[in-house]
Amino acid sequence: MGSTPYSSMEQSPLLPHLFRTEFSRISAVLTRLLGVEHLEAAEDIASETFLLALETWPYKGIPDNPTAWLYTVAKNKARNHFHRHQLFTKKIVDQLYDESEESADPEIDLSEQNITDSQLQMLFAVCHPSIPREAQVGLALRTLCGFGIDEIATAFLTNKETINKRLYRAREKLRQEQVAIELPSETEIDQRLDAVLTTLYLLFSEGYYSESHDAVLREDLCLEAMRLCYLLRENERTNQPPVNALLALMCFHASRFPARRNANGELVLYHEQDESLWNQELITKGAWYLQQASQGSHLTKYHLEASIAYWHTIKADTPEKWETILQLYNRLLQLEYSPIAALNRTYALAQANGKAEAIREAEKLQLTSTPYYYTLLGELYREIDSHKARQHFEKALQLAKTQVDKQHILKKIATFE
Amino acid sequence: MEEYMLIFRHENAQNQVSPEQMQAWMKQTMNWIGSIAAQNKYSGGNGLPFDDARVVRATGADAIVTNGPFGDIKETIGGYIIVKGESVDEAVEFAKGCPILMGEGNSVEVRRIARGEVS
Numbered sequence: 001m002g003s004t005p006y007s008s009m010e011q012s013p014l015l016p017h018l019f020r021t022e023f024s025r026i027s028a029v030l031t032r033l034l035g036v037e038h039l040e041a042a043e044d045i046a047s048e049t050f051l052l053a054l055e056t057w058p059y060k061g062i063p064d065n066p067t068a069w070l071y072t073v074a075k076n077k078a079r080n081h082f083h084r085h086q087l088f089t090k091k092i093v094d095q096l097y098d099e100s101e102e103s104a105d106p107e108i109d110l111s112e113q114n115i116t117d118s119q120l121q122m123l124f125a126v127c128h129p130s131i132p133r134e135a136q137v138g139l140a141l142r143t144l145c146g147f148g149i150d151e152i153a154t155a156f157l158t159n160k161e162t163i164n165k166r167l168y169r170a171r172e173k174l175r176q177e178q179v180a181i182e183l184p185s186e187t188e189i190d191q192r193l194d195a196v197l198t199t200l201y202l203l204f205s206e207g208y209y210s211e212s213h214d215a216v217l218r219e220d221l222c223l224e225a226m227r228l229c230y231l232l233r234e235n236e237r238t239n240q241p242p243v244n245a246l247l248a249l250m251c252f253h254a255s256r257f258p259a260r261r262n263a264n265g266e267l268v269l270y271h272e273q274d275e276s277l278w279n280q281e282l283i284t285k286g287a288w289y290l291q292q293a294s295q296g297s298h299l300t301k302y303h304l305e306a307s308i309a310y311w312h313t314i315k316a317d318t319p320e321k322w323e324t325i326l327q328l329y330n331r332l333l334q335l336e337y338s339p340i341a342a343l344n345r346t347y348a349l350a351q352a353n354g355k356a357e358a359i360r361e362a363e364k365l366q367l368t369s370t371p372y373y374y375t376l377l378g379e380l381y382r383e384i385d386s387h388k389a390r391q392h393f394e395k396a397l398q399l400a401k402t403q404v405d406k407q408h409i410l411k412k413i414a415t416f417e
Numbered sequence: 418m419e420e421y422m423l424i425f426r427h428e429n430a431q432n433q434v435s436p437e438q439m440q441a442w443m444k445q446t447m448n449w450i451g452s453i454a455a456q457n458k459y460s461g462g463n464g465l466p467f468d469d470a471r472v473v474r475a476t477g478a479d480a481i482v483t484n485g486p487f488g489d490i491k492e493t494i495g496g497y498i499i500v501k502g503e504s505v506d507e508a509v510e511f512a513k514g515c516p517i518l519m520g521e522g523n524s525v526e527v528r529r530i531a532r533g534e535v536s
Binding site: 056327330337345349364365 | 444448452459
């Protein structure tokens with residue numbers, strides 16, 4: 001039984017693993033029980049629980065059932081908090097209540113079902129429309145995914161103070177608005193679900209496209225977004241077509257994780273990836289969710305993006321592939337414009353209808369502040385006018401902000417030497 | 418930024434076209450709309466199917482309903498899109514690319530959309 005203290009703890013990722021999974025479960029259940037105004041207290045109780053584990057386990061050994069141990073401690077701490085708080089309120093309210101009306105201990109239910117329900121309800125609370133988008137993502141990471149402030153700051157490429165302020169304001173907002181921890185009503189659910197999906201989409205993108213050098217952290221962000229999306233899928237009321245579409249999209253993207261980085265941790269672009277590294281199981285799962293998503297008549301951007309991502313899991317360039325991708329981008333842009341979709345559409349156009357037409361279209365976009373606009377033009381001109389192509393890549397280099405982008409563009413320029 | 422409606426007018430919608438030609442036109446139209454959307458200038462639009470169309474003349478008890486919009490009307494409206502533009506000229510540039518114009522006699526009408534202004 002855990003005879004060697006810290007050394008063995010460091011070798012085994014047990015505590016970080018437990019923290020990642022159990023912190024959010026404990027705080028979700030407690031927040032639901034105590035009310036959203038006690039969100040921070042609930043998180044404190046969860047934190048203290050882990051602190052006690054860290055202080056106890058190295059000396060007394062890791063308990064046979066670590067999760068059960070954590071739950072027992074959390075329950076006790078919650079009860080203490082409850083009593084303390086009750087005492088405090090009693091003083092304030094000053095005998096408003098009949099003395100005999102002594103309330104019993106709250107029942108702290110850490111069953112699987114209640115944990116799942118609580119987390120799902122927390123997800124809706126965190127994505128309440130009164131909270132700014134950026135703060136929603138941060139709060140979801142902290143409260144639902146158990147990420148530390150350091151990690152969130154790293155993921156957002158900002159500092160701890162900024163994140164702390166953002167989270168503080170978000171919690172204040174939850175308190176002020178008295179956001180209930182519950183599933184929205186039938187009439188409200190579609191609209192609220194929209195906000196939840198946007199947050200999960202951002203959470204995933206944050207991990208997938210993050211400039212952060214911490215590869216493990218990036219993948220964790222994506223996996224957490226997938227887990228929360230899966231939570232929505234598992235509940236009858238939230239298992240809607242857009243949820244399945246988003247989950248499909250995430251599966252297709254995640255299938256390329258092993259192929260996206262080389263041994264040095266550098267980004268490997270789609271065309272240069274070794275497709276034997278693509279995770280076929282995730283691709284199959286994605287295809288199944290996408291099929292589930294096709295029920296109903298409501299077409300969302302997740303449906304379109306998932307379909308585009310599906311076609312990218314087929315490496316061979318066929319006319320059918322690029323024509324389909326082009327039409328999907330045409331529709332996606334009608335639904336919601338974004339510069340990156342406009343650039344990708346133009347790339348698809350080049351593949352489907354040739355580079356001359358794509359160049360004419362690209363020049364209409366005038367997205368002159370993004371390096372990707374010039375890398376696209378450079379690529380399109382490559383075989384037509386190598387002088388112009390090179391100029392475009394050099395312009396892209398001037399605009400590139402990240403090291404990864406600069407390296408990539410330099411490689412492109414080198415091919416003209 | 419103003420909004421302009423581009424209205425597609427067809428000279429003779431009953432003209433026989435081959436399915437291949439229809440397919441090609443459809444693709445061209447989708448790419449034309451996609452191109453406008455890629456410039457963040459697309460606001461919306463709809464096709465107006467000819468089947469099940471009616472024309473109503475006169476009002477109330479005197480109303481005459483005919484299957485339309487064919488018959489004595491030579492020109493029919495096949496659909497519209499709404500684009501964003503700094504000026505009517507920009508909207509006209511979009512209109513020039515409309516594949517409908519490849520059909521003989523067809524036209525695209527460009528109209529600014531009023532925004533609750535006092536006229």
